[in-house]
Amino acid sequence: MGKKNVVNNYLDEQLGLIETWLNTFSQNRKPESLHALRVCIKKTKAILYFSETLFKKPFGKKKLDNLFHKAGTLRELYIIILLMQKSLPVSEKLTLPLMKKRTLLEQQFLEKIPRYIKEVRLFRKELSLPEKLPSKKVILSYFKKREKRADKKLHNRNRTTLHYYRRDIKKMMYVYEMLPKKLKKEIGLNKTKTDRLQEKIGLWHDTWTAFIFLSKQSFSKQIKNILSDLKEKEKKQFKKLFL
Template identity: 25%
Template sequence: MKKKEEINQLDKLWKNMKKPLKAFLASGNQEDLHQFRVNVKKLKALLTLYAFAPDSKDLLTHFKPVKKIFRKAGDIRSAYINLKLAKEHQLNNQEFNDHQQQILDKGTGEFKKKGSKYLKQLKKAHIALQNNIQPLQNRTIRHFYKDKITQIESFFANPAFNDELHNARKNIKLLTYNQKVAAKALKNKVAVKQSYLDQLQEIIGNWHDHNVAIEVLDGTGKAGDNAINNIKASNAGLEKTITEQGNNFREKVSAGKEIPVKNQPQ
């Protein structure tokens, strides 16, 4: 993969990330904020692939300003989701609702005030990344995929329903987000079944969302036992499905074709 092509991919995702951010700064619309965060994750996935090259180990350090803005947006998003959960599960706790609304309103106001500063930081980070990207060999892309597949396979050999499952999902998303960029390097070399990965990460995402809901509702001390128990029962079913879907991961992800694991190219 030539440097020019890598920069073009970076620029494309960067544009997709900035557009909803600017829209949120103008309107405060939560969907725009959500799309900003989704596109930051896609950008980080691309840069994680680029950073796998021997000469690009420090590439992600130039992404740190974006991650800081991402976390600020996450605080706002969490308050919004907590309010949605409270309404969905009829959590009649005015103190909780008022506190979350305060976080949402204050966070949004401060975020929008710093909008110009954030956009300048993004521009500076973008230029730094463009200047530090190095050519990425096809064999390095293939090794990246093989390495992540091995890590995910190792997890599902003895799955645990804790933060490690969330980390496994992050690795799955590294494969799915980079699929189009990596397609040429993988062709006829490494088989990756996209539909299987999409389905698996979605189930894990539902499990994670349920755990967040349980934590929020349980932490208030005001949620009805039925509401929490229903979510826990649903999660038990998801855990069974995740275990079944993750079993024989390598065989399923490679559509029945074994993916050999080789030493990292020099």
């Protein structure tokens, strides 16, 4: 990277952590490591999107997309299997096909980790953003527009737009976390309130994703009962988001 500023320093740190979590997952194969990896990628992508929007230059915001989606597909299977095993009265016979699929995807992902690390290192070496942040006025305007856009999605009370709300608000919060304290104060985001809502939406989204995934599978009659339970759980979680 070129000369360091708050943005370059933050990106350099996140790209280093992406490599760390890839190595960690190759050793422990735990879904928590995949989650941490994806969070670091989300943070990196959020800052790159912010930078490309304000500087009106490309900085490679899509360079990590392949790694992000591969890790996401694998983690989604971990979540679905866990939901079936812990929250639902399901037999091992029903989870076995998913566990086999998870094992296959996990092995494919592990085999590609050396390549992913090489790509991340190269990106980290080449990436360099302008030395100075945009003006305070430009940054405040960015947050005002993004917050307004996100709130509109939330108030639609639609399942698809709700997922996009969470994605947009997380992008905004990742950029917010990176900024100097004085600037954060002027932006005035309610981080505690936003984090609580994000957590609730995340739990709802896990249930919703599991329901959508399982409804497309060919399982026995027992799955119909499981889907019914999941649907009821999803409805309650969705309703609570707006209380």
